[in-house]
Amino acid sequence: MLNLAAAIFRQLLSWPVMLTASLWLLLSYKLSFDKHLGAASLGAFLSYVVLAHSALILRFGYVLQQRRQQGWLRQDLIRNTTARAALAEFIAALVLLLLFSVCAQLLVFVFRPEIKVQEPAYYPVHSQLESDSGWTFDWNDNIPIGSKLCLTFDFSNAPTRLTESVISANDKNMDVTAGNILYWTLTKDDIVNRSIVLRSPAEHNLSLIRPLARLSIERPHISTLARLLTQQLLFFFTAIALCLFGFRYLKVNGTLAAVGSLSVVSLTSLQGVHLLPDVGGLIASGLRFERSAFTTPEIALLTWLMIGGALIGFSTKNPRPTKK
Amino acid sequence: MERLPSIVVAAIICFSVASVSSGSARLVGQGAIDSFRCFNLYLDYNRAHIEEDFVLMNRVALQIEELSGNSDALEFSAYAAGYSTSADSHRRTDLDALHWAQAGADWLNSTVAQRDKPWSGIQLAAYIYAERIVEHTGSMLDREKMLNSFEAWLASGGGPDAVSSLTADSYRSWLTTAPAERDNYIINVMSRKDTPE
Numbered sequence: 001m002l003n004l005a006a007a008i009f010r011q012l013l014s015w016p017v018m019l020t021a022s023l024w025l026l027l028s029y030k031l032s033f034d035k036h037l038g039a040a041s042l043g044a045f046l047s048y049v050v051l052a053h054s055a056l057i058l059r060f061g062y063v064l065q066q067r068r069q070q071g072w073l074r075q076d077l078i079r080n081t082t083a084r085a086a087l088a089e090f091i092a093a094l095v096l097l098l099l100f101s102v103c104a105q106l107l108v109f110v111f112r113p114e115i116k117v118q119e120p121a122y123y124p125v126h127s128q129l130e131s132d133s134g135w136t137f138d139w140n141d142n143i144p145i146g147s148k149l150c151l152t153f154d155f156s157n158a159p160t161r162l163t164e165s166v167i168s169a170n171d172k173n174m175d176v177t178a179g180n181i182l183y184w185t186l187t188k189d190d191i192v193n194r195s196i197v198l199r200s201p202a203e204h205n206l207s208l209i210r211p212l213a214r215l216s217i218e219r220p221h222i223s224t225l226a227r228l229l230t231q232q233l234l235f236f237f238t239a240i241a242l243c244l245f246g247f248r249y250l251k252v253n254g255t256l257a258a259v260g261s262l263s264v265v266s267l268t269s270l271q272g273v274h275l276l277p278d279v280g281g282l283i284a285s286g287l288r289f290e291r292s293a294f295t296t297p298e299i300a301l302l303t304w305l306m307i308g309g310a311l312i313g314f315s316t317k318n319p320r321p322t323k324k
Numbered sequence: 325m326e327r328l329p330s331i332v333v334a335a336i337i338c339f340s341v342a343s344v345s346s347g348s349a350r351l352v353g354q355g356a357i358d359s360f361r362c363f364n365l366y367l368d369y370n371r372a373h374i375e376e377d378f379v380l381m382n383r384v385a386l387q388i389e390e391l392s393g394n395s396d397a398l399e400f401s402a403y404a405a406g407y408s409t410s411a412d413s414h415r416r417t418d419l420d421a422l423h424w425a426q427a428g429a430d431w432l433n434s435t436v437a438q439r440d441k442p443w444s445g446i447q448l449a450a451y452i453y454a455e456r457i458v459e460h461t462g463s464m465l466d467r468e469k470m471l472n473s474f475e476a477w478l479a480s481g482g483g484p485d486a487v488s489s490l491t492a493d494s495y496r497s498w499l500t501t502a503p504a505e506r507d508n509y510i511i512n513v514m515s516r517k518d519t520p521e
Binding site for chain 1: 329330332333334336337339340341343344348349350351352353354355356357358359360362363366391392393394436437438439440441442443446475476478479480481483484485487491492493494495496499500506
């Protein structure tokens with residue numbers, strides 16, 4: 001099976017593909033980290049890697065279709081080697097993506113790009129008055145553990161000479177001083193509930209400057225790149241399995257199966273409807289990637305991998321007979 | 325029946341494309357497209373800056389803000405239009421300088437709630453009102469906006485990137501000032517502070 005996987009891998013990674021992938025990696029690095037051109041953003045680099053992975057899955061679909069046209073699927077059926085062949089195809093595709101991720105990590109490790117001081121990223125947060133001295137803050141997506149609310153309070157209507165007060169939520173209290181921003185660290189429960197209610201003593205008459213309320217999220221350090229790339233691989237694990245399932249079990253054209261699998265996995269980010277596990281955070285990338293990086297719940301990840309495993313299981317079955 | 329799976333897959337692709345176009349889902353790899361678009365927008369922004377096309381600068385800055393969440397370009401476009409090039413040294417006519425100062429202040433005021441780091445922008449808006457608008461128009465409404473902006477900036481202690489105990493102290497002193505004297509106190513503090521850069 002390993003020999004077969006190696007053969008498919010060689011077919012996947014032909015010279016033109018290898019050359020294009022290498023050039024793409026260098027270009028991605030330049031566009032993301034160049035002192036004069038780039039945004040100096042790890043998220044931008046990750047986004048170019050995600051695009052390359054998607055292109056490699058399309059290549060995988062194309063190669064599968066070539067193998068069908070060459071008659072290998074019929075050979076598998078006659079020799080009863082469908083299970084081994086499907087597994088070999090899956091391993092070849094996964095190793096291809098793994099190799100690209102390793103190269104991306106090596107590139108960053110060797111050249112060590114300079115990224116500006118790691119300031120946290122700020123995002124507007126929706127707030128509304130809960131009462132005269134209470135405010136509700138809510139957000140509609142998963143945010144990383146350790147995120148903070150960054151709040152500015154107006155003391156101008158407070159009793160004379162009052163410059164300190166207390167903000168509270170459930171059992172937690174925090175002092176707030178006039179002229180200082182309050183950083184309220186959100187608990188795991190707040191993050192899961194996607195909302196929090198903060199209160200101040202009614203007699204202090206504080207008001208929140210709502211247009212200045214922000215969520216403060218730490219940007220992942222460049223040393224977390226390996227972990228972020230591993231998460232991408234976990235995401236594409238099921239994408240490869242979907243492609244293989246479409247091709248082997250549903251007998252769809254290889255390229256169509258690849259496009260279909262990328263379309264299906266895109267639906268993980270569908271707002272308001274939970275058709276698939278909430279694993280969009282696994283491919284956190286782009287210029288706002290810190291907001292979704294490391295936010296995937298373990299149960300969602302496990303379900304995602306189990307779906308992938310089940311799809312591979314189906315793919316290893318012999319295809320249904322074709323009616324003539 | 326033989327083609328049914330292909331039809332189903334095609335339908336799923338169509339549904340995904342529709343979801344992506346309606347903005348309710350994001351295509352895998354869309355981050356790369358956005359990053360590259362942003363890279364190109366920065367080139368356009370720099371070109372507009374060189375040509376002093378402030379309207380284009382602001383329009384491009386809004387797109388950059390939408391794609392990347394970074395509002396530095398937006399604030400700089402307001403600074404360039406409303407503050408730096410409205411100075412006397414730029415030899416603009418008074419009317420022209422006032423027009424661009426008001427435009428810069430409006431750009432800042434209308435985006436306070438959406439900018440990622442609004443703190444330096446509200447300070448800038450206060451100074452645009454103080455030095456480029458109120459001096460010429462004497463409008464009470466503009467004066468009110470100036471005072472409110474600067475008060476909010478003092479209340480934030482200068483913002484996370486420019487935390488200053490002096491700013492926080494000024495705010496606490498302002499709180500202890502009699503309500504009738506508070507406006508003058510702010511104007512005094514503004515005249516003592518460094519102008520925005």
